[in-house]
Amino acid sequence: MTIDTKSPADPVDHTAQQEQVAGPSRSERLSALAQQHGALVTLIVAVVAASVGFDTFMTADNMENMAVSSAFLAVVALGMTFVIVTGGIDLSVGSLFALGGVLAAWGSQYGTAVALLLPLAVCGLIGLVNGLLIARARLAPFIVTLAAMLAARGILLSVTDEGSKTYLVDKDSFFATLGQGKVLGVGAPVWITVALFVAGAVVLRRTRFGQYVYAVGGNEDAAALMGAPVARTKIAVYTVSGLCAGLAGALNAAWLVSGVTILGSGMELEAISAVVIGGTLLTGGFGFISGSLVGVLLLKVIQNVINQIGSLDSAYQQVVSGAFLAVVVIAQTWLGRRRRVL
Amino acid sequence: MTDLALGRPAADRDRLLRLLQNYGVYLGVAVLLLVNIAFTPHFLSGENFRTQAVQVAPVLVVALGMALAIGSEGVDLSVGSVMALSTSLVSLYLGYGMWVALVVALLGGMVVGLANGSLIAFIGVQPIVATLALMVAGRGLALVLLPQLKNVRDPTMASLGSGDLLGVPYLVLIATALALLVAFVVRRTTFGRQLLAIGDSRPAALLAGLPVRRVLIVVYVVCGALAALAGVLATARLSASDPTSLGNLMELSAITAVVVGGTPLSGGRVRIGGTVAGAVLIQLLTATLIKHDLPPSWTQIAQAVVIVLAVYAARERGKR
Numbered sequence: 001m002t003i004d005t006k007s008p009a010d011p012v013d014h015t016a017q018q019e020q021v022a023g024p025s026r027s028e029r030l031s032a033l034a035q036q037h038g039a040l041v042t043l044i045v046a047v048v049a050a051s052v053g054f055d056t057f058m059t060a061d062n063m064e065n066m067a068v069s070s071a072f073l074a075v076v077a078l079g080m081t082f083v084i085v086t087g088g089i090d091l092s093v094g095s096l097f098a099l100g101g102v103l104a105a106w107g108s109q110y111g112t113a114v115a116l117l118l119p120l121a122v123c124g125l126i127g128l129v130n131g132l133l134i135a136r137a138r139l140a141p142f143i144v145t146l147a148a149m150l151a152a153r154g155i156l157l158s159v160t161d162e163g164s165k166t167y168l169v170d171k172d173s174f175f176a177t178l179g180q181g182k183v184l185g186v187g188a189p190v191w192i193t194v195a196l197f198v199a200g201a202v203v204l205r206r207t208r209f210g211q212y213v214y215a216v217g218g219n220e221d222a223a224a225l226m227g228a229p230v231a232r233t234k235i236a237v238y239t240v241s242g243l244c245a246g247l248a249g250a251l252n253a254a255w256l257v258s259g260v261t262i263l264g265s266g267m268e269l270e271a272i273s274a275v276v277i278g279g280t281l282l283t284g285g286f287g288f289i290s291g292s293l294v295g296v297l298l299l300k301v302i303q304n305v306i307n308q309i310g311s312l313d314s315a316y317q318q319v320v321s322g323a324f325l326a327v328v329v330i331a332q333t334w335l336g337r338r339r340r341v342l
Numbered sequence: 343m344t345d346l347a348l349g350r351p352a353a354d355r356d357r358l359l360r361l362l363q364n365y366g367v368y369l370g371v372a373v374l375l376l377v378n379i380a381f382t383p384h385f386l387s388g389e390n391f392r393t394q395a396v397q398v399a400p401v402l403v404v405a406l407g408m409a410l411a412i413g414s415e416g417v418d419l420s421v422g423s424v425m426a427l428s429t430s431l432v433s434l435y436l437g438y439g440m441w442v443a444l445v446v447a448l449l450g451g452m453v454v455g456l457a458n459g460s461l462i463a464f465i466g467v468q469p470i471v472a473t474l475a476l477m478v479a480g481r482g483l484a485l486v487l488l489p490q491l492k493n494v495r496d497p498t499m500a501s502l503g504s505g506d507l508l509g510v511p512y513l514v515l516i517a518t519a520l521a522l523l524v525a526f527v528v529r530r531t532t533f534g535r536q537l538l539a540i541g542d543s544r545p546a547a548l549l550a551g552l553p554v555r556r557v558l559i560v561v562y563v564v565c566g567a568l569a570a571l572a573g574v575l576a577t578a579r580l581s582a583s584d585p586t587s588l589g590n591l592m593e594l595s596a597i598t599a600v601v602v603g604g605t606p607l608s609g610g611r612v613r614i615g616g617t618v619a620g621a622v623l624i625q626l627l628t629a630t631l632i633k634h635d636l637p638p639s640w641t642q643i644a645q646a647v648v649i650v651l652a653v654y655a656a657r658e659r660g661k662r
Binding site: 090133137139140143144146147148150151153154155156157158162197266269272273276282283294312315316317318320321322323325326329330333334 | 485559639640641650654
């Protein structure tokens, strides 16, 4: 797939060069547009169809509920976007989400600062170890993070007496307000998520670190030759992903006012799906933060619609999500291949 | 960069590391056996060996397919879901007789494998992503077909699960026969050579005119069929179909068995003997920790450490 059999004198290559000088062709622009905004268009279509089809969809309660439940996945997907743009993958986020939630609920008895800092410290540390093993020891990201997923689940079980103990958050504490409070009628987790996404987008688009993330994902060797700190960038993105998953878990615990141990399984798949649906390439080097948010919303709207069709159970959500992921990946590969060939 | 400075001590260290990479798994199994013989009461009993062997069998069957996928520089994350799908299909079709149920389950696994293989071979999707989609969808499908646990009461299934031939359980016989078959295919057939060549370098295999797409499709179809068979074997052993939990984290165990056994994730080499030993090692490790009353959470952490150590030892030196 990756061989380049064209010689420099090849006429096809020649036209390609000419086109590059003249700017991207129309079909190139169209496929780039489809890649960037396909998810957004699909989301709008899905929302319109759902509000026409179900009276219960466009209600304030349903919207609020969807927004808050999207918020937690969105924070996880934010960290995942950084990882995937470097061409990596993080399968440990579901476990870290659950671990973060339990640690936050346990820590909340010592105050809000502990409830937030403890999960961030532990999950950030696990993310850091992931990054070190991937960047310094050069192990495959999916295997390292798969091991971390197992280990984090083990730590979680150890902390909760093999899963039998549930820690509760005091309903009147400030920490619970972080999850349950409302500002201007919208849940606090939604505001926190929006702020994190703005910060994430600025970091990825406007900072030197963001440039390094794209460079490492585009071509690692070239990035190293350019003087980008490849290993440090990779370590940073896995740490960010761990921090995001831990924070999302903590916020979720504040929302549920308890640390639920069984949460988060399969969340890594949801997060990866959301990022990929949002237009970020799994091969790395190309992607947007905003796309991941659209991807999360699209997944949640689909789940919501399936829930509204009362006769379909949650198993269908998995079938539809999986099929949707496959369709998006196929479309992406086609669009991406077209771009590379031209 | 540091590999450029190859002095003699470094060369010796490299040789030692390569030896460990290839045969470390046998050493690990031997150590665990000795530790258990010394410290675990009732370890040296026929009953115990039988239990352990029967538990290894389904993992090994899945790992054999995984070894082929990894040998072709791919991976199959959908195997756990395929086991769930297969156990649902078995329950649904058992009314028509066990052989019908078996064939339907295998066909189900092969269809999933065909879908995986097509995405990988024709569309060029990365194996992790292609099989991720069916990992999500497969378990959902299994639960749509069979929403909850169902007991399986079929005399043929029961005898498959608990019967034996001359004292060797059927499950162990089947797994051993399949291991020998897969080892033969990898070492002695054209298909096996083509598979390894593709895993070594897909561009080179394409240039050499090998039927890359066909081989990749066959690899994932076989992987799906083996996972489905493992689902049937596990169903027979448990006398129940449980699509919610059967095959959970199986992709992890199978990948571990293969990688611990000395097959590099970068493809181009398949070690079936090592894979068998790898599956045994995981089982012994779990059994040892449980027998000594260590909580299950420790088992998970221990398995994670073993995975990372094995992959670290097996990493391709100097490959970026």
